[in-house]
Amino acid sequence: MLRTLTIFTALIAGLAVTPAWAQKELPEGPGKQATVRVCTPCHGAEMFTATRLGKAEWDAKIANMTTERGTAISDADFATVLKYLSTYLAPETKQEGK
Ligand code: HEC
Incomplete structure (x- = not known):
């Protein structure tokens, strides 16, 4: 019984590991900082x-x-964030950001 429980716990723990497709981190690139600053006060970047969207x-x-x-955003930030998002989170980019 205890053994079964141990295996069960291990299985649950395994499930808790984030799968590759559930990407939470924003890809590195110019504009990332501005995007984090402008887009994450209300919800996390995982939102x-x-x-994946076009420009x-x-x-x-x-x-x-x-x-x-x-959202409060200056024209300069709007342009920076738009460039970042439409470059790094474009439909043709893979989930892994490659
Ligand atoms: C002032 C607060 C606020 C800021 C700042 C903000 N959002 Fe949101 N966002 C929201 C709220 C509220 C929702 C709806 C949350 C829900 O449905 O649970 C949302 C939902 C979303 C969604 C999913 C739903 C949809 O409409 O597609 C996306 C994508 C999104 N935000 C992107 C962004 C991006 C990109 C930025 C930066 C430009 C940003 N958000 C900045 C408040 C904000």
Whole structure:
């Protein structure tokens, strides 16, 4: 019984390890800092690390965060964040950021 329990616990612990596809970290690159600063006060980066959008969609997404959710963002930050997101979280980029 104890043995079964040990195996069971090990299985659960194994499940808790984050699978590769559930990427939580933003890829390294220019604009990452600004993106973290602008986009993570309300929710974590995991809200959008797995999202893959084209430039127009990211533009709309950031605009939506601004108008609907009250994100404060300067024009310079908007441009930096848009460039970062549409470069590193583009549809053609793989989840691993390669
Ligand atoms: C002022 C607070 C705030 C800031 C700053 C913010 N968000 Fe959000 N965001 C929200 C809220 C509220 C939700 C909805 C959360 C929920 O549905 O649980 C959300 C949801 C999202 C979602 C998932 C739902 C959707 O509409 O697609 C994405 C993607 C997202 N945010 C991206 C961003 C990005 C990118 C930035 C930076 C430009 C950002 N957020 C900055 C408040 C914010």
